[in-house]
Amino acid sequence: MSEITFKQLEKSASGDRYDWQDLKSQIKFDADGLIPAIAQQYDSKEVLMMAWMNEKSLQETLETGRVCYWSRSRQNYWRKGEESGQIQTLKELRFDCDGDAILMLVDQTGPACHTGRRSCFYTLVDKDHAEITSDPLIDPATLYKK
């Protein structure tokens, strides 16, 4: 096993392939062992949310195809949809150029946001105002009764 760095990948051409085992030790987790992960709906391309993963939640996500984050507030694994039933199925997982951010294309069942909205990014800053741009698809009281 010969390790490869994200730096070395920079010169690669489209279609070049490397052993994932040789790259994954190079992922840049932060001081808390976390990496930011963006979830984007694979067909509409809407950005749904950004949350955090640790090494194990990333591994679980890749193995199961169901997105698992690390909840910083609960200090526990956060299997998206475990409580609400609104799961995220992984379609594609990518790293950025320096290996310190993840972009996932997912298929999100219903709302991604705990407020019941499709996306967490519903607060638009428009000059002197902050404007709410979407309504809940489902009442969160219903969502978390399950």
Place this chain on the structure above:
Amino acid sequence: MSEITFKQLEKSASGDRYDWQDLKSQIKFDADGLIPAIAQQYDSKEVLMMAWMNEKSLQETLETGRVCYWSRSRQNYWRKGEESGQIQTLKELRFDCDGDAILMLVDQTGPACHTGRRSCFYTLVDKDHAEITSDPLIDPATLYKK
């Protein structure tokens, strides 16, 4: 001036507007005073990159309409395109539900990535492999000669 929290916005309806001055003190910067900011091309919806902002770079971005990050490696303001000429014009800026992540719709001139690629997310993890999915639009040696 009466402050409003992101928590209070959760119950708001689409179209509700608040004074930005009353919300901006509630942004959740991390221990280093930073917040992650995702840049998405406004028309193609491609996610281009994720970087970090501090309070001042956010303010500059909103005031000038040109995206300014905080570079953690250089510990300095990073006015996107200052060196490379590949600027990011802000179309829209949004916060997520708990005010600890930013999504920007931008118009990116040429490559967003320092490798000369359009997007930083060119390393796809596919089962046992990492695969490079795009080539540079411009040789980075040319890009940073300016």
